[in-house]
Amino acid sequence: MGDMIKGNDAIAEAAVRAGVQLYAGYPITPSTEVMEYLSWRMPELGRTFIQAESELAGINMVLGFAFCGKRALTASSGPGISLKQEGISYISKYRLPCVVLNVVRYGNGLGSLRSGQSDYFRDTRGGGNGDYRCIVLAPSSVQESVDLMYLAFDLAERYRIVTEVMSESALGQMMEPCEFPPMQELTVQDWALDGKYTHERRVAFMENYVTTAHENNARYEEIKEKEQRYEAVGLEDAEYVFVSYGIPGRVTHGVVNELRARGEKVGLIRPITLWPFPEKAFEQVNPNVKGFITVELNDYGQMVDDVALSVKKKLRTDIPVYCLPYVFEMVKRKDVFRDFEKIRQGQWKEVY
Amino acid sequence: MKELVFAGFGGQGILTAGVVLSQIVLYKGWKATWLPSYGPSMRGGTANCTVKYDEKYIYIPGMEEPDLLLAMNMPSFQKFQGVVKPGGTIITNSDLVDSKGAREDVTIVEVPCLSIAEELKNPRGANIIMVGAIARVMEDFTMQEAIDGMNDMFRKKGKEKFEAQNTIALERGYRLLDK
C-alpha cells in the first residue's frame, strides 16, 4: 500500500502515468493543486504545461493539441468549467478525445470553496450548446480518483469523446494511501492532423449533419451499453435502495453497511459513471422495493431525476423516489440515519 | 474505527501532526484518511484536520464524533470540545490552553508541549511531542511502531536529518503518559 497523498496530487500523477502530454488551465480553488503539481512534473518529463490566461484559452489549447492526436488535460472547478463549456462543445463536435477534471465546489455563480455536487446536471447533460454528451466518472476515494483518471484517457480515445472526471472539493483536499498504475507509453492517434493534409478534412459547414447525428447516436448507445459502472450492495432483498455517488456515496455506503449489520433491508447503488447513468443496476433491485433515496450534496437534488427515470425504465413501477440533499461539506452519518427514519415514518415528501 | 481531530493555529504543525499519525497507522498495515479544514477556513490562521483509522476501509472520512481532540490553542479547545465523544480524550497544549470548566465526561490530558520543546532545544518539535502523546493515549501503537512509522515518512521525504531530534520528541511525548 502506498503512502498518504492528497487527492489532487494523486489524480495529477495518475494523468501523468496515463500519458498526458499537455496540461493547459487556469488556477481556481479547490482544483489548483492539480495544476501546481503538473507545473513541475510535466517539464520534468519533457511534456507541456501551459498556465493559460483564462479557462477559455485553456480548453482551446486542449482543442488544438487534441486535434494533433495527443493526450490533453485541463482541470478546474465549477465556475471555471462553465467557462470551458464553449470549448467542450467544439471538442465534442470535432469528436476529439480529451480529459476534463472538475474538482466540484458548491454553489451558483462564484459559489463557495466547500465540497458540493452542484454540477451534476451541467456535466452529465453535455453542458454547452448542442446535442452531445461527455462520459462522466465520479470517484469516491483517492485510489479511485487515480484509477478513474487513468481509465478516462482510454475511454476518451476509444470513443473519441470528452471524458470528465468529477472529483469534489473534499476528495481533492483529503489524503489517503494509494497505489499508482504503471507509466504508459506516449501515443499519437492515427487520425491526427499532422500538417501534411493526408487525413480527412473536418471543418465547419462541410459535414453531413444527418449522417453525423446517426453516427453519434450509435456511439452514445454503444457507450451506454458497454460503459455503465457502479458499485452495488444488497439490492436483491432491499426494501429501500440508497443511490449516491462520490464522497456522499462512500458515506452512504458506510451507513448502509451499518443498517444491514442491524438486519435492516437496505441497499446501495453508487454510480461510478454518472453518464452513462448505471440503469443496469436497477435491474437487480428487489421487485418489492418500497422506495429509492438519493443522498446528494446540493440544494434540491439533481441525480434524483436520473434515478426516477431509471426506476420508470427498469422497474416499471410508481414507487416513491426520495432525495436527501445536504447542501455542502460532508454528509453526516447521523443526519442520514435521522432522515431515513423520517422517510420510513412517512414524514419526508418524495420528489417523484 | 478511531476518529481524531487535530486543531490549532496555522504554523503549529497541526496538519503535519495529522499526516505523521496517519503514516504511523499505514506503517502498521492499517488504513487511514486525513481530511483538512478547507474552503473559507483555509485562510485566517486556524487549522484543523480529521484523521480516521481502522484495519478496514474507512467509509466516512469526515468529522463525526472524535475519540480524541488535540487542542493546540484556546480557540480550538473552545470550538471542538463539544463534539468529542462522551468518554473520549482531549489532549491540550497546556502552555496555551486553560481547560478549567471543561466537560466532565471526557478525559483531559494536559501536555505543556511548548515548554518541553524548548527544553529539548527543538522549538518546532511541539507537534511531534503531541503525536507521541496521542499514539500513547490511543493504545494502538507501541512506541517503537510510532517512531518507525514517523521516521519512515520523513526518510521518504528526504528529511532524515531531523530523525534524531524527532525520535527524542516523539519518545518524550509517548513516555509522559506512561503510568
Add this chain to the structure above:
Amino acid sequence: MAVARKIPELTGRPTTFCPGCGHGILTRLLGECLTELGQDHNVICTIGVGCSCIFDTAYQGDMIQAPHGRGAAVATGVKRALPDVVSLTYQGDGDAYTIGLAETLNAAYRNEKISVFVVNNCNFGMTGGQMSWTTMPNQVTATSVHGRDTALTGMPIKVPEMIAGNFQTAYVARGTVTDAKHIRELKGYIRNALKAQIAGEGYSLVEIVSPCPTNWHMTALEAIDQMEKEILPYYTLGEFCKRGGKQE
C-alpha cells in the same frame, strides 16, 4: 520574358468571398508564401469565425475552426503538439481584436511561436456589417446607424502598435491590398512573419487592412478610394517590430 506564376495548390480552389473583398488576395499570398518557403505540406491553419471561415473554400490543407475569438489559443495548442509544423491563424478583426482580444494579446504576450493573420475590414462582415473595434469614427454600420460615436464606443483599436510597443515578439506589421505595390509589400510581411516562426523566433502578426464593399455599401473602386482617403491615414502601414527584435 514574362513568366506565368502558378496558382499555389494549397489555396488553389475558387473562393466564395464577395467581389472586391481583400480576403481573396490574402488567401493567394498566403498560399504563395507557404509554398515558396516549402511549408505547404507542413502547416495547420486555425481559422476564426466570421468571413475568415470562407478561407476554407480555397484552402486545401489541415485546418481547425476555432471557437469565435479563440484562434490564438487553439494555434498555441497545435504548435505545442507539433513544434516543427507551421501553426497560423486566419482571422478577422471582429474575431481577433474584439471577442478574441484576450487570446490574441496573451499569445503575443507569451511570445508564442505562431503566426497570426488578421483581416481588418473595419466591421463584422459575416453577420452583415456591424461595428467592430476597428470601425472608423463616424462610420455607418448596422449597429452604428448614425455613424460610430467614439465618445461612447472608443476609438478604433490599433493592435499591431499595441503589441509591438509592449511585448517581446518576433515580428509585427500592417499591410494592405489596395494596389500592386502594396500587395508586393504585404507579401514581404507575410513571408517575414512565417520565416520568424519557422526560425523559432517567436510570435508574429500581420494585419491586412482590407476593403469590404458589400458592407460599406460601395463599389469596389469606391471602397479602395475610401481606404486611401480615410482608413489608411489612420491605420499606418509598415513593420512595427522587425525580425531580430528591432522596433520602428
